[in-house]
Amino acid sequence: MNSNFFQTPNTEQQLLQNCTAIAGQSLTELTTLCKVELPQELKFSKGLTGQLLEKILGATAGNAAEPDFQNLGIELKTIPVDINGKPRETTYVCTVPLLNSNGVSWQQSWVRRKLSRVLWLPIEADPQIPLAKRRIGMGILWSPTEMQSQILQQDWEELMQLINTGQFEHLTAKIGTYLQIRPKAANSKTLTHATNELGAPCLTAPRGFYLRTQLTSSILQQAFVLP
Amino acid sequence: MNSNFFQTPNTEQQLLQNCTAIAGQSLTELTTLCKVELPQELKFSKGLTGQLLEKILGATAGNAAEPDFQNLGIELKTIPVDINGKPRETTYVCTVPLLNSNGVSWQQSWVRRKLSRVLWLPIEADPQIPLAKRRIGMGILWSPTEMQSQILQQDWEELMQLINTGQFEHLTAKIGTYLQIRPKAANSKTLTHATNELGAPCLTAPRGFYLRTQLTSSILQQAFVLP
DNA sequence: ATGGATCCACCTATGGATCCCT
């Protein structure tokens, strides 16, 4: 039943079947499937797991600003978990728009669209487990509950208020219950164009939206069960 | 007096002095100065000459949308010439804006700004001369005459009229006395975003503005004299 | 713990132009 790997699924059901076929496989098995070498550490290959799984599950969007499974409207997210199945890291959502973002509503927002339907793929990430042996868990197809959606919207509106008024000094990762904004760049010297408090062009660090583990933890709950 | 090479000039005079120091040098001498290898042919290094001279003369703009010598407002252009000193090729000016270009005037246009002051550096390009032996000629600092400027403006307005009305089928390289529009892309399958006749988003080939040899020929005149 | 910093891949846009078929 591995014959569907690398093929774009036509239905949610097909996608979930492929997830089931992958659940329990180790990183070594995934790199072998993709005919690539497993590096010694993820430090210089941070995106590896996500890219392997996109390829194996037949994601199509590449790096377009679209859901990974364009036809199904589903976004794929791997999430590193500890021995108890709890997220070890926050989850990157998308770039924060720093220009012309005034007048965009939560409904239209990139964050809401990206998170409207997500396939979460947990992966063992405890440092005690050798990279090669870390396994993929069962995929969880999720859409925000009404309450989660409301909190995300509140966070987004509070954060975008600061962006739209150019208050970059007040913009820290401490703001937001589920959603936070953090730097997203090659390094801390990287700058991009933005608009300051006076509405004039300025430079500031590129930033991204991230989900706190508080949210992803509750999404995963005790769902991380290896078969 | 080669000590000024690679340093950004502070005045037109300094720039021209450096040009004089380079005039008559062969491509081999230039690649040696820059400590790079001269390839067998330019086919896979089409931009080499221009990049060598930018480096040697201390151009600063990189690939920003700015004049090469930002402080002096001067654009550097190498131009391949035949045995008689006549241009063998048209000269690329800049990308044609395909979006939001309505309402831009000739005065504000990228073409006018790029061409407002140009340092022309002729280089021998007759196929009979081995690449290694081809020499740089004397630099010519040029601004459009009133008449040249008028013709460029007419061409630009005629061409931009077609762009602004999305008439890409009618847009051929035959239009324009001094200025023409031609494809500018990795290959003919490359597409970029534009606006069609109805004002709706569409895809079309990326294009660039080029100067016909009729204009560059008259700029160079008999000025290509090796020292 | 977690906020701030960092790391790779890929793609597009721009800048540097010349190639080559009809």
Add this chain to the structure above:
DNA sequence: AGGGATCCATAGGTGGATCCAT
């Protein structure tokens, strides 16, 4: 001859995320 096609380099943006110092 010249209109259409092609070729390389570099920077920045987006997508994939994890690292690490305090």
